[in-house]
């Protein structure tokens with residue numbers, strides 16, 4: 509006769525073995541189902557969310573030119589608003605004083621017009637990706653305040669009036685604030701003074717009185733930066749200048765746990781009469797390296813550490829699911845405030861081309877978006893689809 513204790517142990521082991529096996533089978537089949545069998549021709553985020561807010565993506569040059577059929581289909585079927593990831597930044601559209609390059613933006617305007625996308629111009633005035641010549645004279649010395657204001661006006665006037673009635677809205681000023689809410693030290697601030705922000709809004713409004721005008725920044729969950737943003741808005745209003753909304757960038761990660769603070773910013777901006785937009789959403793699955801700043805400061809560049817690049821080959825299903833849950837929670841917050849939020853834009857189309865693969869550390873493999881490296885919808889996509897469907901079902 510078998511020892512009863514062994515029998516029980518053997519039975520428990522068999523049972524445990526069966527549970528593990530069935531978990532593996534269901535994990536594999538659900539991963540296949542969710543990663544590779546979701547038929548997006550039947551599903552459209554823009555239609556599903558149409559009664560709540562616009563939903564869109566930032567696209568790169570190849571995507572503007574529709575070089576790849578699959579990503580082109582995502583752009584037209586899933587999104588009703590577009591932003592250029594880089595092509596409208598100063599260094600691209602106005603590389604030299606007497607040279608503008610409108611080719612990609614013209615193409616983007618054509619794409620958006622044909623597909624009725626709400627087009628956001630990103631960005632007119634920023635401290636980054638702006639060529640040095642803007643701030644220097646022919647000898648490399650800093651230009652005068654007058655000359656910099658003239659260059660700013662020429663730039664804004666030329667671009668905004670060219671696309672008047674075609675670009676619906678502009679990120680007029682990007683990232684003017686430090687995390688503590690004070691104005692960021694930049695050449696714009698150094699040479700023109702704090703009024704550079706008001707001047708940019710004034711010039712943009714003069715060039716297209718109908719375009720919506722926004723201030724855009726990261727880390728707007730921080731109470732000090734929220735306050736700094738409100739001060740910008742109030743100061744523009746006090747000068748009778750038009751500002752329509754605030755873009756909260758939304759470069760988050762699985763370890764970002766301050767959605768309650770994000771919510772306070774949504775409420776505060778809406779109470780100030782601003783449209784609220786989430787303009788650059790992506791959810792990194794990687795740890796943020798130890799740096800002085802935890803924000804989305806684009807100048808952070810940490811040397812590659814392999815231990816901080818754990819998913820170079822593949823993303824484990826558990827993390828894929830964790831990210832889907834994160835996206836679901838984030839979109840729950842967006843839906844809760846759908847009366848204040850008028851747009852949600854992802855910063856990129858698929859994991860393959862996301863800037864998060866190279867920031868804040870170059871050469872990592874990240875998975876921050878809704879579509880994988882084969883252009884297939886991920887669990888995160890399913891999560892926000894299911895969320896909206898169940899939200900709609902619960903409506904009285």
Ligand code: GLA
Nearest residue numbers: 593682726757788804806863
């Ligand atoms: C900031 C800018 C964007 C982009 C991202 C990184 O958030 O606003 O234009 O450069 O950084 O791609």
